[in-house]
Amino acid sequence: MAAGAETFSLREVLVAFTACVSEQREVRVDPYLAGWKGLVRFLNCLGTIFSFISKDAVTKIEIIENYRNSDQREKYLTVQSMVEYELANGLVDLQKRSEHPDSGCRTFLRLHRALHWLQMFLEGLRTGEDNSKTSVICSETYNASLANYHPWIIRKAAGVAFCALPTRNTFLETMNVGTAEEAVAMLGEALPYICEVYKITEELYAQHKLLDLP
Template identity: 55%
Template sequence: MDDSETGFNLKVVLVSFKQCLNEKEEVLLDPYIASWKGLVRCVHRTCSLRGLTWRVPYDVVSKLQIMERLRGGPQHEHYCTLQAMVAHELGSQLVDLERRSHHPESGCRTVLRLHRALHWLQLFLESLRTSPQDARPSVLCTDSYNASLAAYHPWIVRRAVTVAFCALPTRKVFLEAMNVGPPEQAVQMLGEALPFIERVYDISQKLYAEHSLLNLP
């Protein structure tokens, strides 16, 4: 398949999150978007091994497209880092804080959705790393979803997503799909690479909390 032919390797994707932070520990949006695209490829690649189609929760692809438009738009200089974007949009009143939908595609709102989904993937990959060999990814994924994204979804979406999780492949298939060697090597890789995602998540979480944006509608 195409991903194998281009040398897909999940370690490269996860470590790419290290490039998301500059020396000031600001989140650089171009590497953030690129790293997210790699995660989307990982999800689709793993599921396609079993002939499955699985839509990434929270419509991540459309959110990435919004951010790419902002990065390529007339105000692109304000969208180089997450910190600059938050300052610009709040200062220019481009963030819908009262559910009026005046700015449904603001960068702050869009990245918050990506941020929440990143937490879900972080929890899932960590549980995959620490789980026993006979663990079921469907259960791990559901537990991670319930601890992260589920709180922001209506019941009908939660139901559809958890049903989709039931079709996920085995833990062995998941680990082998990471393309870094046998399952035990993949587990070791996750332990080395996941802290990069965690650091980006923690910095973003703190920034949004400081500006009272964590519950942005």
């Protein structure tokens, strides 16, 4: 475990996702990115073997943050406004990555797919047996979700990294939310919010036929 792991709690990270959905059922970009940044910080505490994963996540977070810091920042306030703006202005490569290789829509889609994995992984952790292996929960949920979008070499590297994960109870304690039971209770509270964010985004992307963006 790297230094710094004991200084922050995953509760604060997951709370960011509770602030994502607006009254109009729109997904706010800032708390979404704040949630991912906290998760990446946690991932970095698990060891350097995960750096290739956190680096990719950071790259994607920064691409969207740059839009939020640009002159068009208001257009990127919510996922809904981002989709509307980028589609209306031809800023999304729909068939092949070319003129707009790092559109907000395609970049957000990568995080959205990862959120699906996160949702399943946290649910697996929450409902797993005391001494079940986090590595098994992680690889099963990865294979059922994100792996479908990754080439063989990434899947292989991810599989190797997962082996470094501690047992479920040690992992739950690493989250710094209190006892393993308290961590499980916190997951039960946070998961419905994460599921809601995922569901709203999935519906939006499906409606605009954006789920396969290159």
